[in-house]
Structure formats: C-alpha cells, structure tokens
Amino acid sequence: xxxxxxxxxxxxxxxxxxxxxxxxxxxxxxxxxxxxxxxxxxxxxxxxxxxxxxxxxxxxxxxxxxxxxxxxxxxxxxxxxxxxxxxxxxxxxxxxxxxxxxxxxxxxxxxxxxxxxxxxxxxxxxxxxxxxxxxxxxxxxxxxxxxxxxxxxxxxxxxxxxxxxxxxxxxxxxxxxxxxxxxxxxxxxxxxxxxxxxxxxx
Ligand code: GLN
Numbered sequence: 001x002x003x004x005x006x007x008x009x010x011x012x013x014x015x016x017x018x019x020x021x022x023x024x025x026x027x028x029x030x031x032x033x034x035x036x037x038x039x040x041x042x043x044x045x046x047x048x049x050x051x052x053x054x055x056x057x058x059x060x061x062x063x064x065x066x067x068x069x070x071x072x073x074x075x076x077x078x079x080x081x082x083x084x085x086x087x088x089x090x091x092x093x094x095x096x097x098x099x100x101x102x103x104x105x106x107x108x109x110x111x112x113x114x115x116x117x118x119x120x121x122x123x124x125x126x127x128x129x130x131x132x133x134x135x136x137x138x139x140x141x142x143x144x145x146x147x148x149x150x151x152x153x154x155x156x157x158x159x160x161x162x163x164x165x166x167x168x169x170x171x172x173x174x175x176x177x178x179x180x181x182x183x184x185x186x187x188x189x190x191x192x193x194x195x196x197x198x199x200x201x202x
Contacts, residue, residue: 002199005030005039009055011047011080015184016192023192025199033064041074041199044081044099046137046182049108052080053097062097069101074175074202076195082171082178083108083140090143101176103146104168110141111164111180120161122181124170125152127190134169134181141180142168149173175202 001024006016008029020027020043030036042065044052056062069075077085083092084099086106111118116138121131132153145151145168153170155161169180175198183191 001026002040002196003028003038004041004043004196004199005035006043006045007052007056007061007081009059010051011045012182012184013045015182016043016045016078019184019189019192020196022189023196025192025196030061031059033060036061036064036068039073040202041076041195042068043195044075044077044084046079046081046184049080049083050093050096053084053099054095056084056099057097062099065099069099069176072175072202074177074195074199075101076177076191078179078182078184079137079139082106082142082180085176085178086140086142089140102171102173102178103148104171104173104178105143105145106140107143108140109138110167111136112138118161118164120155120164122153122155122169124191125150126194129190132181132183132188132190133186134179134183135185136169136181139169139180142171145171152177153179
C-alpha cells in the first residue's frame with residue numbers, strides 16, 4: 001500500500017486520513033521535513049491557506065515541499081490546499097506563500113462573496129459512476145489555467161449557481177490534483193481513490 005501523508009499543521013486533517021484509509025492507502029501525518037521525505041504522496045487539507053502557508057515556512061517545509069513536487073511527488077489539495085497549489089492567487093493576504101505545482105490562478109474566498117457555503121452535483125473527469133456531490137466552504141474557484149493543466153470539473157451553469165456557474169473547481173497537472181470542494185466531508189471516497197491510484201502509479 002502506498003504511504004500517503006496528510007499535512008497536519010492546520011485544517012481538516014482527520015477527515016482526509018479517514019477518506020484515504022477508506023480508499024486503501026496507508027497514512028501518516030506530516031509536520032517535519034523528515035516525515036515529508038518518507039511519504040509517497042501528500043494531501044494538503046482544507047482549512048485556512050494563509051495560516052497553513054505561514055506554518056509551512058515556520059516548520060521549514062516550504063522549500064522541501066516545492067522540491068519534492070518538482071521531483072514528481074503526487075499531491076492533492078482540497079480548498080485551502082488548492083489555494084496553496086496555485087502559482088497565483090487573487091485576494092490572498094500579502095504575506096501568504098504559494099507552494100505552487102499547478103499553473104493556475106485561483107480566487108480565494110470566491111464563493112464566500114455570495115454565500116459562505118454552496119453545494120452542487122458535478123461531473124468529474126475520470127469518475128464515471130455518477131456525479132460528485134460537492135460541498136464548498138468559503139471556497140476558491142479557478143479563474144484560469146494554463147495549457148499544462150487539465151480541467152476536471154466545473155460548476156454546472158444553472159441559475160442557482162449564479163456567478164459560480166461554469167467556474168473551474170477541479171484541476172490536475174501531472175501528479176498534482178486540486179479541488180475547490182471537500183470530498184473528505186461527504187463519505188464519497190472516489191476522489192481519494194483517484195489520488196491513491198495516482199500515487200500507486202508514480
Ligand atoms: N477560505 C479558506 C482560505 O482562504 C479556505 C476554506 C476551506 O479550506 N474550506 O484558505
């Protein structure tokens with residue numbers, strides 16, 4: 001079984017550990033560079049991206065994490081994790097650090113401009129057995145992606161979705177995967193299985 005770390009500085013760590021375990025992975029929490037060096041893949045949880053990014057710097061994980069991603073480490077980020085993986089963000093804090101890994105621009109708290117949370121059923125490329133019920137909590141959306149990145153899901157363009165309709169909310173670039181929503185909260189483990197398969201292949 002692949003060993004998948006969950007970055008455990010802040011955020012919904014336990015929920016990702018449970019989802020990864022259900023998806024068949026062995027898991028461990030990551031707070032130190034030695035722990036990072038041992039994992040076959042890493043999850044960046046939902047939480048508060050500014051806080052997580054500051055703690056990454058404080059715990060001397062920022063540069064080692066960038067280096068491992070450049071070396072091909074599979075990484076999955078949900079919500080705050082997606083923000084961290086973006087090369088550029090809109091409405092970030094001035095002292096917020098980007099891990100990078102996906103050539104995309106993300107708008108932080110994009111859904112929060114309308115309502116704090118939003119739910120929608122999404123078709124996700126690669127997940128064929130029905131839509132994913134996506135829960136967005138003060139979530140970002142993706143403003144744009146480069147040709148390097150593959151769009152996996154968009155919010156359906158319905159009236160209820162308002163300004164969020166058609167927005168990109170799941171992206172993959174090589175072995176780096178990001179969703180604006182939280183599959184770790186819904187009991188549907190298909191996104192975590194997709195990531196676990198990606199780690200196995202790597
Ligand atoms: N709004 C949070 C941020 O900017 C993300 C919210 C989440 O992860 N649920 O980091």
